[in-house]
Amino acid sequence: HVKAHGKHDVQLFSPDLDAHRRARQGLECALRGALDRNEVSLRYQPLCDLAGKVVGAEALMRWKHLELGEVSPERFIPVAEDLGLIVPFGEWVLREACRQAAEWRLQGLTLRIAVNVSPAQLACADFPDQVWAALARAQLPAEALELEITERLVVQDGAQTAGVLETLGRQGVRIVIDDFGVGHSALAYLLRLPITGLKIDRSFVQQLQGRGNSEQGTERVVQAVTSLAHSLGLSVVAEGIETVSQRQRVHDLGCDYLQGYLLAPPLTPSDFESWWRAHEVQRQREQNAGQSAH
Ligand code: C2E
Ligand code: MG
Numbered sequence: 001h002v003k004a005h006g007k008h009d010v011q012l013f014s015p016d017l018d019a020h021r022r023a024r025q026g027l028e029c030a031l032r033g034a035l036d037r038n039e040v041s042l043r044y045q046p047l048c049d050l051a052g053k054v055v056g057a058e059a060l061m062r063w064k065h066l067e068l069g070e071v072s073p074e075r076f077i078p079v080a081e082d083l084g085l086i087v088p089f090g091e092w093v094l095r096e097a098c099r100q101a102a103e104w105r106l107q108g109l110t111l112r113i114a115v116n117v118s119p120a121q122l123a124c125a126d127f128p129d130q131v132w133a134a135l136a137r138a139q140l141p142a143e144a145l146e147l148e149i150t151e152r153l154v155v156q157d158g159a160q161t162a163g164v165l166e167t168l169g170r171q172g173v174r175i176v177i178d179d180f181g182v183g184h185s186a187l188a189y190l191l192r193l194p195i196t197g198l199k200i201d202r203s204f205v206q207q208l209q210g211r212g213n214s215e216q217g218t219e220r221v222v223q224a225v226t227s228l229a230h231s232l233g234l235s236v237v238a239e240g241i242e243t244v245s246q247r248q249r250v251h252d253l254g255c256d257y258l259q260g261y262l263l264a265p266p267l268t269p270s271d272f273e274s275w276w277r278a279h280e281v282q283r284q285r286e287q288n289a290g291q292s293a294h
């Protein structure tokens with residue numbers, strides 16, 4: 001419907017775009033005050049080894065706004081990145097996750113805490129200082145912290161990021177490539193940077209069932225990535241395990257650690273503690289049953 005409403009009425013052609021823009025502005029505005037209003041919290045999703053032992057937890061950000069309700073990180077993190085808010089948000093996540101991990105340690109729940117890091121954070125020259133401060137404040141050893149960074153980042157921005165990663169690696173912090181396999185395939189950085197592990201993207205894991213050609217292709221990819229990683233001394237996490245058969249496949253294909261809804265979804269700190277205790281009891285029971293069977 002092309003009507004003559006004056007030359008500035010461009011949005012008349014696409015009312016959706018206008019609604020979209022307004023929603024985005026609302027989101028931006030709400031997001032700016034989110035930290036100050038204590039609307040941001042963390043959930044923790046366990047990572048287990050092949051024997052089922054809990055070895056780590058990934059901290060995942062949640063944002064609940066009074067009017068907007070729960071906003072998914074898939075939606076608000078890109079906005080926070082655009083607005084430069086991810087730097088203060090990320091620093092808060094780092095501090096809170098380290099604090100929580102230290103508290104769990106005192107309770108005898110020792111694990112590695114994984115924190116997602118955005119490109120903009122690694123572009124800050126003082127990022128290693130932020131990490132160091134968070135560790136020192138919580139009195140947590142550097143080895144207890146794992147930073148998850150994306151492939152996109154390491155491939156894009158060479159020198160600056162490499163320098164920051166170098167410093168972090170020297171400090172003893174573990175660095176993992178998240179969502180491995182969906183981005184660029186410039187593998188040289190695996191040798192060049194102090195990477196300690198890979199997380200194979202969920203999209204691969206979810207193609208592991210069935211016997212079709214594409215599933216067989218995916219199996220080969222996962223197997224190849226795993227053996228490449230192992231030959232470089234890197235550990236491999238399979239993320240997004242939802243079914244018993246997926247767990248069996250990644251187990252057979254040689255992945256070291258598992259994460260996914262099959263084990264547990266991201267949990268509040270207190271739910272995580274109860275889940276952990278119940279999981280450990282169950283595991284001990286199975287272990288004892290296995291021993292007495294022999
Ligand atoms: P990610 O780091 O790859 O985290 C894994 C995502 O997959 C999480 O989504 C998790 O809830 C979800 N997930 C875990 N297991 C399963 C499963 O078995 N099936 C399915 N379908 N999904 C599963 P979430 O929490 O919505 O986070 C989405 C993304 O947002 C994260 O992807 C990460 O890239 C980003 N993110 C979350 N928290 C932070 C943060 O504190 N800082 C930064 N920079 N990014 C974050
Ligand atoms: Mg992650």
Ligand code: MG
Nearest residue numbers: 178179199239
């Ligand atoms: Mg991931």
Ligand code: MG
Nearest residue numbers: 179201202239
């Ligand atoms: Mg992913």
